[in-house]
Amino acid sequence: MLEKLRNLRRSEPQTTGDPFVDALRAALGPDQVRYDGAHRSLLSHDASVFDGGNSGPVCYPTSTADVQTIVRLANDHGRNVVPRGAGTGLAGGAIPLGLPVVVAVTRMDRILEVDPVNRVAWVEPGVVNLDLTRHLTPMGFHFAPDPSSQQVCTIAGNVANNSGGPHCLAYGVTNAHVVALEVVLPSGDVAMLGGLEPEPQGLDLRGAFVGSEGTLGVITKVAVRITRNRPAVRTLLLSFGSVRDAANTVSDVIAAGIVPAAMEVMDQPITRAVENYVGAGYPLDAAAVLLAEVDGLAAGVDIDADRIGEIGRANNATDVRLAGSETERALLWKGRKTAFGAIAQIAPDYYLHDTVVPRSALADVLTEIYAIADRHDVLVMNVFHAGDGNLHPLLIFDGREEGMMERVHAAGAEIITASLDAGGVLSGEHGIGVEKQQFMERMFTDDDLDHQNRLRQAFDPGCRTNPGKVIPSGHSCADIQALRSIPREVWV
């Protein structure tokens, strides 16, 4: 009887007044379509600072057929579709604009097949990145892209953003680890892009889809390349008296012909926050620390580790420490990977940037970033994938302070400009989303942008899949102004 009472309490009205929602309810299971205010409010956000999302119904498909049903019904009713993974994106890529149906793939989380001989695994889109690696560990494999959010983010999210991660320095970003994609196109048809054969025929549509930020369709299955675990790993922690010395060490290591598995730098404030959480033994008095990892055969890694230590000392490293155990190594990495979440110890809000600059320009751009933050009176911390020049300046603030958001955005814009001026690019791995649309014109010519939009329309002629993202107003097929002008609904 209690269960009955509960179900009575939970049941939603039979009709919602929105024929699209009613059609979704009729076609999918009752717990697969949510239209209540709590759901729509939460799914209007991701992990970014961007407000202004406005979700329509939220669907939880459990199969490719479910996704097809949703996309076709959306077409029939002239509604937009926004795919969503775990909602850990930092560029607002999953923020729904214009009351679309949000397709949350979190329930499609099965690992379908692992083929260790051909080094391929088929997974559903909602499989959590770290769950896949844990599943592969007993077989001696892992999934190489390891974004800091890997314990929660989904494979489909990684594909959509062409995600990187500390260990992508040696192994390449997500694009290098996706063999084939099953997708539901905006038409509602299912297509297989790429394939398991060594050199699939025709244009590389798989390559076009990876990194398209949900604008070309919904991913329903992924064949990923799995990577054999290396027999030996050495992890070094180098301490420096200045961020510049750390940055120069990174540049010198690569110049010396060593390709470490990962090279990560954190400055003093973020190192202190992280150490307070993990207690990994990070030095609290160093101006910057460099976490470097080499893997391969035991003899080789010892030589490389020694050389990295020497290069560090030549750049005034105050301490070089080799992780003595797997536990110590795991703790050091846990610290690095939770860095961005640890900042609420300092202030309640953060804006994590993501630009890439040539390695040789690292030290100068960093100096400039500290100066920019200083000018705008915003606290900045730097934690970055130093090996590939991918900067992650973290602006830290309390959004409740008068005028603070304006200062944060102004500082952010200058950081992006400084990175581009140094010969860099807009985004290393977080994507463009809604965050960097307005900077696209600084990076690309009108022709470039128009062609990008035409590629997008080849997949999505109606411009209904994740509309209003990536390509800026004036070049985009979507009417971004109209999408954003829908007033935020009162919580129903």
Place this chain on the structure above:
Amino acid sequence: MDLRLDADDLNTCVQCGLCLPHCPTYRVTGDETMSPRGRIKLMREVQDNDAPVTDEVLDAFATCVQCRGCEPACPSGVPYGHLMEQTRETLTEAGRMTPRWQRLAMKPLAHPTLLGLGTSALGVAQRLRLVPARLGLSASIPVRREPLEATGTDVYLFTGCVMDTMQRDVHRAGLEVLTAAGFGVTPTGELAPCCGALHTHAGLVGDARRLASAMIDALDPDMPVIVDSAGCGAAMKDYGHLLGTESAERFSQRVLDIHEFLADHLAQLPRVEPLPLRVAVQDPCHLRHVQRVHLATRTVLAPFVSELLELDDDGLCCGAGGAYSILEPELAGSIRDRKLAAIDRAAPDVVASANPGCSMHLGSAGVPTTHPMELIHRALSR
């Protein structure tokens, strides 16, 4: 609506989402409203933006197991447990959560005689096959219980409410192990009928405070209080926060989990032949995520069994959650399925769990479950 949440506590959450995979309800539903990040966001919307407290919002709060697995996962240290307890307290006082029948069902917890009689009646009913299996109660509810005898006055052994009627043999094992380590033990019995954890979880914080104060007054202020139930221990270690008094804070510092206590006195236990058993350690959430002394279970158990096995699920909750498995049977069942899969992968002879709720919840799914103290006691008495 003012949920009476501390604004700074709420603002500690930066919505990064690192908590999501550590939340059992998010894990089984993939649903943001059933995640810590989502629930905190809803608290904010209600408290800061005056969003209405709809059935869906209440559901988001009511479906939280309060396992607090999100707390150690949070790099910013959001005090999620306290936020959820306060939310439930405010909503319960406003008549929006914890209906009357649930409040009535809590009453006997503070009355040992009544609870004992009720449990015995339930045991009889079970033998007459009148108790539906879906309630998930343990396989054999005891009808009669032999009293526990004190062996001295070095330490208290907290016996509590439901556990004392359902699993007094665990207390007996704990008492004898402590005695074997050279400590005189006084079972608290009717001196301290209930710790109030279930009340706090249900938002009945006033009742919990009364029980806590009564316990502090009733017990000798110089004797350590040893607890063999992870949920009770976590609640009692939080009396300082619950009552906000210095004496409560001092009391909380005297509360020790039995494994935590024995880990420091392991050499005082006799060396015996280990039991020929492969034992998987299931960490009760309130031992691992709240008290954070779960490693002591391994230290204490290791010498007494042939092999200890770890589960590979990162300490994810089993779904028991005090009264949760009765209030939310469907979710509790799905959560338990994940735990059962992890147990299958470890393939143990027996699962050791230091919390009565977990062992009953797992036991009712057919998993051979025991308390670490019962294993040690068995090894010592061979």
